[in-house]
Amino acid sequence: MKFGIWDVLAIKQFVTVRTRILFCVIVMIAVVSSCDDDDNRPSGEYADGVFVVNEGVFSAGNGSVTHFSDNKVATQNVFGLVNNGRALGDVVQSMLIEDNVGYVVVNNSKKIEVVTASTFESLYTLEGLALPRYIAVDDGFAYVTEWVSFTEPGRVSVVDLGNRAVVDQITVGYGAENILEDDDLLYVSNSFANTVSVIDEASHEVIKTIEVSSSPGELLEDANGKIWVVCGGAFGGNDGALVQIDPSKSKQENAESVIKTIALDMNITYKAAISPDGTNIFYFTDKEVYRLNISDTAKPNDAFIEETNATSFYGVGIDRRTNVLYVADSKGFAGQGTVYRYQLNGDAIDNFTAGIGAGGFAFHD
Amino acid sequence: MIARAVALVCTLFVLVGTSTAQTDTTYLKEVQVYGLPVTSHAVGAKVDQLLAGGIGTLSDKLGAEIPLYLKSYGNNQLSTISIRGTTASQTAVLWNGININLPTIGQTDLAIIPLYLFDELSVRYGGSSALYGSDAIGGSILLGQKRPVFAKKTTLMLDQQVASFGRFDTGIKASWGGNRWQFSTKAIHTYLENDFPYHSPAVGHEKRQNNASVRNYGIDQQIQYQINDHQYIGFEAMYTDNHRHVQPPVTNNDSHEVLDDRNTRVSLKYHNQMARGILTVTTAYVLNDEDYIDGTTSTNRSDQFVLQTGFDRDYGTRLNIRYGVSYARYHGESTSFDDNLVEYRFDGYVSSRYLLSNRWLLNLDLRQALYDGRYAPFSPSFGTEYVLVDQDKQKFSVRGQASRAYRVPTLNDRYWIPGGNPSLKPEDALQVEMGAHWKRTINAFGVQSNVTAYRGWVSEMIVWRPTGNFWSPQNLQEVDLYGVEASFGGNWTKGATSVKTSVQYAFTKSINKAAINPADGWTVGKQLPYVPMHNLRANVFAGYKDWALNVNCDFTARRYTTLDNISMYSLDPFFLANAGISRRMKWRKLSAEIGVQVRNIFNVYYEMLENHAMPGRSVGVSVKMGVN
Numbered sequence: 001m002k003f004g005i006w007d008v009l010a011i012k013q014f015v016t017v018r019t020r021i022l023f024c025v026i027v028m029i030a031v032v033s034s035c036d037d038d039d040n041r042p043s044g045e046y047a048d049g050v051f052v053v054n055e056g057v058f059s060a061g062n063g064s065v066t067h068f069s070d071n072k073v074a075t076q077n078v079f080g081l082v083n084n085g086r087a088l089g090d091v092v093q094s095m096l097i098e099d100n101v102g103y104v105v106v107n108n109s110k111k112i113e114v115v116t117a118s119t120f121e122s123l124y125t126l127e128g129l130a131l132p133r134y135i136a137v138d139d140g141f142a143y144v145t146e147w148v149s150f151t152e153p154g155r156v157s158v159v160d161l162g163n164r165a166v167v168d169q170i171t172v173g174y175g176a177e178n179i180l181e182d183d184d185l186l187y188v189s190n191s192f193a194n195t196v197s198v199i200d201e202a203s204h205e206v207i208k209t210i211e212v213s214s215s216p217g218e219l220l221e222d223a224n225g226k227i228w229v230v231c232g233g234a235f236g237g238n239d240g241a242l243v244q245i246d247p248s249k250s251k252q253e254n255a256e257s258v259i260k261t262i263a264l265d266m267n268i269t270y271k272a273a274i275s276p277d278g279t280n281i282f283y284f285t286d287k288e289v290y291r292l293n294i295s296d297t298a299k300p301n302d303a304f305i306e307e308t309n310a311t312s313f314y315g316v317g318i319d320r321r322t323n324v325l326y327v328a329d330s331k332g333f334a335g336q337g338t339v340y341r342y343q344l345n346g347d348a349i350d351n352f353t354a355g356i357g358a359g360g361f362a363f364h365d
Numbered sequence: 366m367i368a369r370a371v372a373l374v375c376t377l378f379v380l381v382g383t384s385t386a387q388t389d390t391t392y393l394k395e396v397q398v399y400g401l402p403v404t405s406h407a408v409g410a411k412v413d414q415l416l417a418g419g420i421g422t423l424s425d426k427l428g429a430e431i432p433l434y435l436k437s438y439g440n441n442q443l444s445t446i447s448i449r450g451t452t453a454s455q456t457a458v459l460w461n462g463i464n465i466n467l468p469t470i471g472q473t474d475l476a477i478i479p480l481y482l483f484d485e486l487s488v489r490y491g492g493s494s495a496l497y498g499s500d501a502i503g504g505s506i507l508l509g510q511k512r513p514v515f516a517k518k519t520t521l522m523l524d525q526q527v528a529s530f531g532r533f534d535t536g537i538k539a540s541w542g543g544n545r546w547q548f549s550t551k552a553i554h555t556y557l558e559n560d561f562p563y564h565s566p567a568v569g570h571e572k573r574q575n576n577a578s579v580r581n582y583g584i585d586q587q588i589q590y591q592i593n594d595h596q597y598i599g600f601e602a603m604y605t606d607n608h609r610h611v612q613p614p615v616t617n618n619d620s621h622e623v624l625d626d627r628n629t630r631v632s633l634k635y636h637n638q639m640a641r642g643i644l645t646v647t648t649a650y651v652l653n654d655e656d657y658i659d660g661t662t663s664t665n666r667s668d669q670f671v672l673q674t675g676f677d678r679d680y681g682t683r684l685n686i687r688y689g690v691s692y693a694r695y696h697g698e699s700t701s702f703d704d705n706l707v708e709y710r711f712d713g714y715v716s717s718r719y720l721l722s723n724r725w726l727l728n729l730d731l732r733q734a735l736y737d738g739r740y741a742p743f744s745p746s747f748g749t750e751y752v753l754v755d756q757d758k759q760k761f762s763v764r765g766q767a768s769r770a771y772r773v774p775t776l777n778d779r780y781w782i783p784g785g786n787p788s789l790k791p792e793d794a795l796q797v798e799m800g801a802h803w804k805r806t807i808n809a810f811g812v813q814s815n816v817t818a819y820r821g822w823v824s825e826m827i828v829w830r831p832t833g834n835f836w837s838p839q840n841l842q843e844v845d846l847y848g849v850e851a852s853f854g855g856n857w858t859k860g861a862t863s864v865k866t867s868v869q870y871a872f873t874k875s876i877n878k879a880a881i882n883p884a885d886g887w888t889v890g891k892q893l894p895y896v897p898m899h900n901l902r903a904n905v906f907a908g909y910k911d912w913a914l915n916v917n918c919d920f921t922a923r924r925y926t927t928l929d930n931i932s933m934y935s936l937d938p939f940f941l942a943n944a945g946i947s948r949r950m951k952w953r954k955l956s957a958e959i960g961v962q963v964r965n966i967f968n969v970y971y972e973m974l975e976n977h978a979m980p981g982r983s984v985g986v987s988v989k990m991g992v993n
Binding site: 057059060061062076077084085086087088089090106108109110111127128149150151152235236286311312314330331332333334335336356 | 438566567568569614615616617618619659660661663782783784828830831832835881887888926927928929930931933934974975976
């Protein structure tokens, strides 16, 4: 075979084209991946750090959200600061961030303030709710739990986030509080009763009502896909408990959903947090935080953290980005709250000032 | 609106002139009560007497004229009092000598008490549990009717007022009688749409208040019978009904709460001026019925039955002792109580006044009360007054008082489900105060001045705290009170012209002494929430023949809303000014007075409680007519 000039030219051309293509592809990958990085970190004053949700004093309309940045700067009342001094409202119960949109549930003002999480600029307000408590967002819809009143059963309002309107209302049990979405089912704890309602997300039907312990609240999903219900206990009953339920039994009405019940022999606030790896649950009393491993069968004997300087712990949360445990002290609603920070092994880090009635947290998604 | 205005003009009523041209604002007389052993035993204490009987609530009256603080949830909304930096349940409100603070919450909503139905109103400052029992720590408010005069006389008075924000008041007072019988009827009806516009920084744009309308009506009937020249029996029955749409905070829309209060008060009093002394026996029944409606209705009902006797006796010319015993049965009913609650209370007291000399009066009061089988703190009170200068044109006296006062824990504090704590102790307070009063007349001018300084120590104060998912009360707080109250007044009369001025100033410190949590001290040394450090009221009244002009100003300093005194959580100081002008007319037996009032002339936006709007400028026209 003769290896002529045309052959050389052909090979050169082939190599050049391939190189060019390869070069373009490499550049494209680089560009696309850098675009991804930009999308993952939206810009804004409050794009980093964590948010503390402060209820405020009932009927004083002074609920607020505090921002604690990565370089340890606490900014009080970010909503008022960014939105011309406008008040957030009366009893700010919870906040959820999804796709950089912050949904702030203001219980006694009967509304949800929707903001851009990284800047806290107000986007719009969802009004006309009846004592809303917590919110879950899935697939373009928001599911808001509402107490409705102190004497009527609670419900879940389904909000179409596209046209910002309530499209359905699902009646559940008294005191509908926390809500968790798992596998196209919605779990709602009915805090004035002792049940958890299971709702089919597609049909909006309550397919099962699970009996748990008194005053159920926080719902947490663990490493094995099981759901824990944190029960505060009845007044004077000292019967707080952590109940583990099996989601695979949720579609079978007669199957026993409860796997185990860990009695705590005391009353607790029905808020809790689970470690990012889903193996340890952190619950609390006035000055102590307790840790339960999901495979434990009995309550822990000792407190995990004892904070003698605290007045009245009222909320807990774990930041997945940094693996830091945040515990809010409401200070009895007598003044500004304090948030204590710990490593997941219990070592204290620091603390900072939050707003009145500090009781919850919201973390960037 | 126009039709109503026309109707008003067509119905012209006349009111017999009372001693001041306007019953809206009055002149306070500092009363030094000594020399008359029968009237009051408040020696050494500071007492303000105000003119009652006008249109408006007890809250409106006290707020405008006395430098104390009213925690008001809006215009004509729930309003409780704070005298000398104390809490709403540390002031006793007495009707005919009976404490009408609700046994459930231990407080009175001053905005549901129409002042039109009462003849007399006075405020006694400082601890007075020795005389009036539980709750009289910061002070006592005394409401009542004037002593009957058994003479043949008939009077009729009619009042009508129309004011901004859809306000209409109509009132009627009639009395008639002779040497044996006296009858008196009073009735008042007030409606207020209360849709005032306001501009709150928390909202960002002007809004019109909604869900705040109030309808208040009341009727009072008195019948007195003179048995003979030294004995009489008096009967009084009063009913008030307040239908209020609860004004929501500025941050809440879509509110439909309604609060209905129906109060019935009946008393029968026997008075006998015997040779040995004066005997009074009073029996009364007070019923409070409250419905809170927000979708569903929850009812609270409480009542008390009281039997009180007092015997006032002179020993010689210098000593007078009053002995008193009372029995009360309290009853409370609520969806948050386990059962119907019934409680019995017994009180015994001795009050003595001794004239050491013409110039020096001493007073010692002792009281021991029993509530629900437990002893309330033994409360003595010692007072003294000394007149240094007692001339025709000049008077100067000094006074002092030391007392122990208490507040029994309420039925809600003890039995509310969840959280009630039956083992609570009563709140306990020790107070001392001293004052001086000076009065001078120079030709047509008169000046007077009154200064009081006080110091108090309150302990075992009940605070509701969150414990897990529920709130529960404990005797946690200790508060130090100290302050100065100063008033200055002048008057000048020449011919048909008269001018009166009065300025009242209060400096109040109410300092938290005990941390809620022993570990932290961030609340210690701080001013209690909603206690302004400075309070000023000023009044100018000018009269010329049948005309009268009145200007009234009110300055209230910054109030913190939390125990840690952060300026971010505080209410700005504010200055309000009101003015009014009126004209009297008389022809034969008819007299009339027409007046125009402007309130909040500078249209200031202010709040008494965080995020509860108060109205801006308003105008009112009033007409009074009387026949006698």
